[in-house]
Amino acid sequence: MTQPADAALRPAAEGRLRQGGRALLLAVYTALRSLKLYPVENATVQKALDDLDAAARALLEIESDLEIRVAGDFIFVNATRLRLELDNYASFSHILAVLRTFEIGGVRIRSSSRREWQILLSLLLSLAERGQPDERFDELTERLGAGGVTGLEIERASHHTAAESEQAKEAAKRVYSQGVAVTKDVIASVRIGRATSVKRVKRAVQLIVDQVLNNETSVLGLTTVRDYDEYTFTHSVNVCIFSVALGKKLGFSRLQLYDLGMAALLHDVGKARVPVEILNKTTGLDEREWRIMQAHPWLGALTLFTMRTYDETPYRAILTAHEHHMKTDLTGYPRALRPRELGIFSRIVSVADGFDAATTRRSYQSTPLEPDQVLQEMWQNPKRGYDVILVKALINLIGIYPVGTCVILDTFEVAIVSAPDPEGQQLNRPLVRIAVDADGGTVPPPGTVVSLTERDEAGNYRRSIVKVTSPSRYGLTVGDYFV
Numbered sequence: 384m385t386q387p388a389d390a391a392l393r394p395a396a397e398g399r400l401r402q403g404g405r406a407l408l409l410a411v412y413t414a415l416r417s418l419k420l421y422p423v424e425n426a427t428v429q430k431a432l433d434d435l436d437a438a439a440r441a442l443l444e445i446e447s448d449l450e451i452r453v454a455g456d457f458i459f460v461n462a463t464r465l466r467l468e469l470d471n472y473a474s475f476s477h478i479l480a481v482l483r484t485f486e487i488g489g490v491r492i493r494s495s496s497r498r499e500w501q502i503l504l505s506l507l508l509s510l511a512e513r514g515q516p517d518e519r520f521d522e523l524t525e526r527l528g529a530g531g532v533t534g535l536e537i538e539r540a541s542h543h544t545a546a547e548s549e550q551a552k553e554a555a556k557r558v559y560s561q562g563v564a565v566t567k568d569v570i571a572s573v574r575i576g577r578a579t580s581v582k583r584v585k586r587a588v589q590l591i592v593d594q595v596l597n598n599e600t601s602v603l604g605l606t607t608v609r610d611y612d613e614y615t616f617t618h619s620v621n622v623c624i625f626s627v628a629l630g631k632k633l634g635f636s637r638l639q640l641y642d643l644g645m646a647a648l649l650h651d652v653g654k655a656r657v658p659v660e661i662l663n664k665t666t667g668l669d670e671r672e673w674r675i676m677q678a679h680p681w682l683g684a685l686t687l688f689t690m691r692t693y694d695e696t697p698y699r700a701i702l703t704a705h706e707h708h709m710k711t712d713l714t715g716y717p718r719a720l721r722p723r724e725l726g727i728f729s730r731i732v733s734v735a736d737g738f739d740a741a742t743t744r745r746s747y748q749s750t751p752l753e754p755d756q757v758l759q760e761m762w763q764n765p766k767r768g769y770d771v772i773l774v775k776a777l778i779n780l781i782g783i784y785p786v787g788t789c790v791i792l793d794t795f796e797v798a799i800v801s802a803p804d805p806e807g808q809q810l811n812r813p814l815v816r817i818a819v820d821a822d823g824g825t826v827p828p829p830g831t832v833v834s835l836t837e838r839d840e841a842g843n844y845r846r847s848i849v850k851v852t853s854p855s856r857y858g859l860t861v862g863d864y865f866v
């Protein structure tokens with residue numbers, strides 16, 4: 384008798400736990416931030432601590448024994464995994480970063496009191512930059528004990544957890560390089576007129592989609608870690624990742640994402656029919672060369688027609704290849720013969736394509752284009768012909784300084800962007816990891832995490848981005864600073 388009732392109850396309880404867990408993390412995050420900005424007695428801080436205490440109590444009512452645990456890139460409340468979504472990505476990743484700074488693997492909540500929360504959070508803020516992570520953990524434990532904190536108990540992260548997150552990162556890298564390999568193969572096959580295995584391409588795309596759905600942070604990070612010098616191939620994979628992440632944000636189903644990913648990965652396949660000398664030219668193209676280059680959309684469409692497996696023709700990929708440079712006002716190429724509205728896949732891929740192309744090109748441009756300028760231009764200049772709603776979605780997805788961007792700060796420090804502004808308000812003030820200090824000394828990975836929204840007593844920002852720079856100029860490998 385009780386069995387079915389239990390089973391029916393379980394999902395409901397799990398849902399409440401998930402909802403309560405998210406509310407709790409958001410409250411922790413808000414309290415951390417306000418404590419960082421204002422003195423304890425400030426009304427904002429007091430309200431944040433009240434909210435946090437209320438959120439914890441609400442959760443304790445659902446389950447009396449509570450544990451927040453970190454495993455890889457995921458946060459669990461007891462056995463329930465909190466989904467990392469685009470809206471909470473920033474606050475989650477901030478909390479993850481704080482916990483990692485102290486090598487905290489879990490926080491057990493036996494009871495909730497605002498006094499104890501205040502002690503814990505203040506210590507997390509004040510001890511964050513001292514000593515080694517394992518020393519910090521010990522000091523934190525000691526100070527919590529000295530403060531008489533008994534309701535909140537921290538547990539050290541096991542190395543197992545670190546290994547798991549390492550595994551997730553490795554998996555993402557494998558998927559990425561597989562995407563690159565497959566793209567290379569397709570382009571090579573088209574060049575020599577050999578048939579391509581569509582199956583392999585599909586498999587690679589499915590892996591990318593699965594990664595974006597399960598472990599979005601790791602994959603999105605890879606798009607900006609450009610340690611590869613094979614532009615054409617990495618570009619296709621990046622466009623695929625950005626497109627799929629955008630599609631996910633728009634609520635596409637997994638099958639729709641497979642289709643979209645396929646179209647995105649193959650959007651430039653027509654370039655396989657453009658002579659390499661023209662493709663690789665870094666100086667300006669003359670008129671004839673430009674005309675040949677501009678043929679790549681319809682050359683791509685033609686190529687894809689021949690790429691069908693016996694049962695299906697990739698119509699949406701064909702349309703996307705054909706339309707991706709047309710622009711929403713049809714002033715692009717190829718010229719549209721009559722009024723038309725670009726397909727949603729084409730509009731998504733155009734935005735992903737425009738962004739990746741413009742930000743990558745900075746590697747050999749003498750005056751580098753900063754991602755914020757690129758996005759601003761894409762957003763505000765209608766002549767660029769992008770779907771503004773999708774540009775906005777992309778900005779929300781990656782911030783204007785995408786994760787992995789190397790920036791120089793007005794404090795003379797050099798930093799690597801680690802997450803967009805957690806509040807999502809200040810796109811030019813992301814979370815960064817300081818990699819080079821003001822005296823030019825290298826801060827060993829993972830670097831010190833700071834938020835550029837931090838202000839000093841006078842209300843001025845402590846740090847601001849002056850310009851984007853190349854990590855190699857400072858001997859930095861961006862990937863090292865990824866946690």
Ligand SMILES: [Fe+2]
Binds near residue numbers: 708
């Ligand atoms: Fe293109």
Ligand SMILES: [Fe+2]
Binds near residue numbers: 618622650651736740
């Ligand atoms: Fe492209």
